[in-house]
Amino acid sequence: MQYSFAERTKSMLASPLHFMRSLTTRDSFISFAEELPAEELFPLSSLEAAAAAVISKSPAALQYGDPQGYLPLREWLCNNFKQTKQMELEASQILLTTGSQQAVDLLARVYVEQGDPVLVEHPTSPGFLQILRMQGAVIVPVEGDTEGISTEHLLEQTEKFRPKLLLVSPNFTNPTGVLWSPERRKAVLDICRKRNILIVEDNAYGDLHFGGMTEKEFYNKYPSLFSLDEAGQGGQVLYIGSFSKTVVPALRTGWAAGNKVIIDAMVMAKQLADWQSSHFNQCLLHYLLEYSAFDIHEHIQMLNREYQTRLKLMTELLKRPAWKNTSYNVPEGGMFIWVKLPDGLDSALLLKCALDKGAAFLPGTLCYANGEGRENIRLNFTHPGRDELLLGMNLIGEAISEFTARS
Amino acid sequence: MQYSFAERTKSMLASPLHFMRSLTTRDSFISFAEELPAEELFPLSSLEAAAAAVISKSPAALQYGDPQGYLPLREWLCNNFKQTKQMELEASQILLTTGSQQAVDLLARVYVEQGDPVLVEHPTSPGFLQILRMQGAVIVPVEGDTEGISTEHLLEQTEKFRPKLLLVSPNFTNPTGVLWSPERRKAVLDICRKRNILIVEDNAYGDLHFGGMTEKEFYNKYPSLFSLDEAGQGGQVLYIGSFSKTVVPALRTGWAAGNKVIIDAMVMAKQLADWQSSHFNQCLLHYLLEYSAFDIHEHIQMLNREYQTRLKLMTELLKRPAWKNTSYNVPEGGMFIWVKLPDGLDSALLLKCALDKGAAFLPGTLCYANGEGRENIRLNFTHPGRDELLLGMNLIGEAISEFTARS
Numbered sequence: 001m002q003y004s005f006a007e008r009t010k011s012m013l014a015s016p017l018h019f020m021r022s023l024t025t026r027d028s029f030i031s032f033a034e035e036l037p038a039e040e041l042f043p044l045s046s047l048e049a050a051a052a053a054v055i056s057k058s059p060a061a062l063q064y065g066d067p068q069g070y071l072p073l074r075e076w077l078c079n080n081f082k083q084t085k086q087m088e089l090e091a092s093q094i095l096l097t098t099g100s101q102q103a104v105d106l107l108a109r110v111y112v113e114q115g116d117p118v119l120v121e122h123p124t125s126p127g128f129l130q131i132l133r134m135q136g137a138v139i140v141p142v143e144g145d146t147e148g149i150s151t152e153h154l155l156e157q158t159e160k161f162r163p164k165l166l167l168v169s170p171n172f173t174n175p176t177g178v179l180w181s182p183e184r185r186k187a188v189l190d191i192c193r194k195r196n197i198l199i200v201e202d203n204a205y206g207d208l209h210f211g212g213m214t215e216k217e218f219y220n221k222y223p224s225l226f227s228l229d230e231a232g233q234g235g236q237v238l239y240i241g242s243f244s245k246t247v248v249p250a251l252r253t254g255w256a257a258g259n260k261v262i263i264d265a266m267v268m269a270k271q272l273a274d275w276q277s278s279h280f281n282q283c284l285l286h287y288l289l290e291y292s293a294f295d296i297h298e299h300i301q302m303l304n305r306e307y308q309t310r311l312k313l314m315t316e317l318l319k320r321p322a323w324k325n326t327s328y329n330v331p332e333g334g335m336f337i338w339v340k341l342p343d344g345l346d347s348a349l350l351l352k353c354a355l356d357k358g359a360a361f362l363p364g365t366l367c368y369a370n371g372e373g374r375e376n377i378r379l380n381f382t383h384p385g386r387d388e389l390l391l392g393m394n395l396i397g398e399a400i401s402e403f404t405a406r407s
Numbered sequence: 408m409q410y411s412f413a414e415r416t417k418s419m420l421a422s423p424l425h426f427m428r429s430l431t432t433r434d435s436f437i438s439f440a441e442e443l444p445a446e447e448l449f450p451l452s453s454l455e456a457a458a459a460a461v462i463s464k465s466p467a468a469l470q471y472g473d474p475q476g477y478l479p480l481r482e483w484l485c486n487n488f489k490q491t492k493q494m495e496l497e498a499s500q501i502l503l504t505t506g507s508q509q510a511v512d513l514l515a516r517v518y519v520e521q522g523d524p525v526l527v528e529h530p531t532s533p534g535f536l537q538i539l540r541m542q543g544a545v546i547v548p549v550e551g552d553t554e555g556i557s558t559e560h561l562l563e564q565t566e567k568f569r570p571k572l573l574l575v576s577p578n579f580t581n582p583t584g585v586l587w588s589p590e591r592r593k594a595v596l597d598i599c600r601k602r603n604i605l606i607v608e609d610n611a612y613g614d615l616h617f618g619g620m621t622e623k624e625f626y627n628k629y630p631s632l633f634s635l636d637e638a639g640q641g642g643q644v645l646y647i648g649s650f651s652k653t654v655v656p657a658l659r660t661g662w663a664a665g666n667k668v669i670i671d672a673m674v675m676a677k678q679l680a681d682w683q684s685s686h687f688n689q690c691l692l693h694y695l696l697e698y699s700a701f702d703i704h705e706h707i708q709m710l711n712r713e714y715q716t717r718l719k720l721m722t723e724l725l726k727r728p729a730w731k732n733t734s735y736n737v738p739e740g741g742m743f744i745w746v747k748l749p750d751g752l753d754s755a756l757l758l759k760c761a762l763d764k765g766a767a768f769l770p771g772t773l774c775y776a777n778g779e780g781r782e783n784i785r786l787n788f789t790h791p792g793r794d795e796l797l798l799g800m801n802l803i804g805e806a807i808s809e810f811t812a813r814s
Contacts, residue, residue, distance in 0.1 A: 004518075006517060006519060006520045007520065009518070013671070013675055037470075040466065042469050047469065048459055052455055059447065062656070062658070063446045064443055064651075099681055102680060109541070110416040111411075113413045127682070130678070134516070164411050196408055236408050248469040250472065250687035251687060252681070252685045252686075264420070265412060269416075272537035273508070273512050273680065274508050275506055276659070277505065278505075278657055278658060279659075280658060281657075281688065
């Protein structure tokens with residue numbers, strides 16, 4: 001038969017993200033393209049014990065649950081937010097989602113009308129861009145520097161487009177790894193407050209910080225926009241996160257936290273989207289966090305020590321001759337280094353060459369709404385182990401050399 | 408702040424489905440409102456063993472997986488479809504989703520434009536209606552009888568609205584429990600073929616049939632529209648189902664199967680919606696089905712014997728005096744009895760009264776796009792055990808008597 005897809009679908013099927021998926025299913029590759037945590041650091045024995053305990057305790061864990069998410073896990077989050085993040089909220093203000101991606105998508109579905117202008121960082125997460133395109137939003141980029149998005153440009157774009165929504169990741173933003181300064185956080189919140197712009201604050205990477213600070217110290221120094229907004233009661237910010245980077249991705253448990261009016265609308269959308277996320281996975285996580293020997297704070301400290309080591313190795317490798325004339329900032333946390341290639345080198349061409357050699361990265365164009373970013377690549381340093389880092393960086397370095405030798 | 412939701416959100420927040428959710432979180436109720444399987448029949452020990460095996464085998468089960476879904480589980484489905492359902496397809500033609508609800512939602516997101524007319528059964532699943540409303544579709548109901556939707560009315564509505572999509576559940580459709588006749592299946596497929604109407608065939612309830620037939624015998628007698636469409640290669644039908652009713656709901660694993668062009672578009676939407684469903688749950692299910700002592704065919708036979716017993720008890724209870732002047736057809740499978748109340752009795756008023764007594768059901772209006780169904784209620788018979796069935800039916804019977812005594 002002749003299919004008649006929606007117009008937006010046709011344009012999205014041509015998207016390069018579609019191509020990226022093919023990478024993830026090729027086992028023989030060394031890939032720095034995705035944002036995978038290191039699976040050799042997963043708390044497997046604790047998870048196994050938790051699964052056994054949850055299943056044997058009651059069949060209720062395997063039944064349908066609350067579409068808003070398992071209440072004890074939402075309560076655990078409230079407690080955790082209060083203890084480490086200066087955030088005061090109630091369980092009714094949290095919706096559990098299938099990863100943080102779904103939290104952003106549900107918000108977009110209830111909030112964004114076709115043609116609505118929406119502000120994003122420039123560059124920004126490929127996942128954000130896909131969601132906004134699907135919703136038919138007009139994507140409005142806001143330039144930034146090493147302290148966060150520019151307040152001048154934010155004001156300018158706000159004046160010009162009258163947007164009602166801003167999507168940001170102030171902690172080690174994807175892809176640049178920028179950690180917003182405390183002053184910039186306050187200034188951006190202030191601007192959005194005065195102009196009635198809802199902020200979606202994605203904290204996917206905030207727990208992965210390498211300065212040796214405890215979680216509490218980190219969030220004291222770099223308070224979330226959410227906590228700056230009357231400790232979370234201002235209603236200006238929707239706070240998004242997940243356990244994917246700090247426990248394991250495959251339990252697909254993320255959250256949105258915010259004003260109850262917003263959360264209620266998202267729960268409605270959640271029900272029609274998939275009725276609910278896995279109640280079993282939520283029970284399992286709750287058991288792990290509340291009753292088992294697993295200590296998430298210690299676990300995160302361990303992850304951060306290990307990821308810092310990998311980042312150090314990657315930055316050492318970036319000093320090798322092949323990478324001469326590239327430039328980058330070394331992030332203080334997160335999962336990526338954002339590298340500017342030597343002048344004139346196109347990341348799409350480089351990727352083709354690197355793939356032939358057996359290594360992959362994310363080409364920068366996927367992080368821009370407008371086709372910019374040809375000279376940038378994003379390198380993930382959390383997934384590859386030492387040997388993979390050495391080999392993969394060598395292979396990409398070789399590819400770069402081949403291009404630069406020619407020019 | 409002043410929130411500015413999308414227009415569609417405002418109207419959906421007023422929906423009565425929103426109210427239904429509050430029922431599910433009240434523990435003290437006997438509820439016939441939902442579509443829950445019997446949790447005392449869950450294969451707990453097999454699931455516990457499978458979880459342990461999967462976690463201890465490799466950390467890969469807890470990492471991100473393929474957004475399209477775990478390949479070995481898709482292959483298992485292909486094999487199962489071939490053996491029991493006369494369907495021939497490849498793993499690339501299947502997308503694993505978070506329950507069957509997400510499969511329908513993803514299809515609607517890629518296929519339905521604001522204002523597009525979409526055909527549904529009359530009455531139909533509340534979940535279908537919510538999805539279509541969110542997508543801004545014009546919902547076009549097609550009347551039916553005990554053999555399925557009426558071909559005359561289908562032709563009439565098709566002529567009038569020129570729809571591009573039809574949503575149906577030919578096996579024990581929600582809420583009426585109708586099992587479409589083989590002839591009707593062929594006739595409907597034929598009409599849709601000639602008019603280029605994509606059919607979404609939801610088989611959520613097909614495995615729950617009480618005539619004593621094996622799966623193979625049942626699907627031979629009542630072939631899916633998908634299998635009638637050149638054994639699934641015609642591309643006219645998207646076939647949807649899940650393990651929620653046959654294994655457990657909390658693993659949230661459903662699927663869409665169809666032409667690769669449609670599946671590819673849905674995979675794109677799946678990635679932006681939540682990147683992927685739980686890879687861990689998919690690995691666990693695959694282990695359970697492929698390597699453990701659990702036999703899904705025997706398990707389904709056991710479920711069907713038990714559910715048939717519960718259905719018999721409910722129909723006995725419907726013969727009691729309080730239920731005089733109600734009418735219903737006894738279904739041959741599925742999860743519901745659809746009851747017409749005595750003349751003049753409004754299901755919303757009855758529900759209020761029944762809730763005060765401690766019992767709930769689904770009011771019929773939720774199954775109609777246009778406010779009809781005030782005189783209907785949907786009763787679930789799979790979840791309540793014997794005692795709950797007796798007590799719950801008594802309580803609702805009391806409520807009916809109070810109303811009929813007055814008039």
